[in-house]
Amino acid sequence: MIELYDKDKIVNILKGYSIRVTPNRLKVAEIILNSEVHPSIDEIHTILTKSGKNISFTSVYNIIKMFQSAGIVKEIKSKDRSRYDANLKPHSHFICKNCGRVFDVDMEITNSNFPTSINGMSVDSLEVTYYGLCSECNNDNKDN
Amino acid sequence: MIELYDKDKIVNILKGYSIRVTPNRLKVAEIILNSEVHPSIDEIHTILTKSGKNISFTSVYNIIKMFQSAGIVKEIKSKDRSRYDANLKPHSHFICKNCGRVFDVDMEITNSNFPTSINGMSVDSLEVTYYGLCSECNNDNKDN
């Protein structure tokens, strides 16, 4: 994992969203901002717990939902559970049908010129999602 | 609701997928094939129950999952639950952030020229989803 955001940057990001900085929020922000495979709430909790950082599932939940409201992260509905994506530059997603992990894909369809209204429905965002097997699950398949 | 598929057509569709025709399967297929707002399993069950057609939730579940395996319907992960779309011509979806209902949108991005491989991941489908408020929820908002 490439550490794109260090503690100082994360503190500034949270402050930029008027979110008070707490140790728990830093922990969660660090994971979500630096993760390539957008983790679920459960996975964030597991990652932190395994690395000795104590936090409850509920707190991860509260923090992620707060980040979501603030606009720091976006919810991605994957195979079985929601995953969360730090929402910085426009991009698409690849969802693995087997493991459910979500990978970023460079945006190929411009996000700027989608219709703002379709049949009386007001459109505020557009998502492009690719589905298939990730490289890891592809290899697992070959082994069988 | 425009009745696009009558019983005979549905029987043929099921047979085309080598699915044995039973009264329950006909009921579910009729709903899912002729629905504009792609219903959830629960909604299909409710629609049938309210119209006096007896079927259990489990059977709707079994049938939808069988249709999904066969390729008749596709799962759409909406707001809180999965919805199911009879998968006939390529199109996009509009998901209402408020009520979670899913509406069809004429495909604007061609489904044919997406990459078959991205960074070792094999791509087999592409979905374009618009998010916003449907016309009904738009109106509800105005009333407040």
Added chain:
DNA sequence: GTATCTGCAAATGTTTTGCACTCCA
């Protein structure tokens, strides 16, 4: 001190499974 933050434990709601019963070839 008081509002915020945290987290246990329980509730909720959807999805899934186990198993027994029914039905028809």
Added chain:
DNA sequence: TGGAGTGCAAAACATTTGCAGATAC
């Protein structure tokens, strides 16, 4: 009579909430 179809009741999960105690400003 046996395999497929059905459905009740319960399990399995992810998600969400209530509430009480801890923390920080």
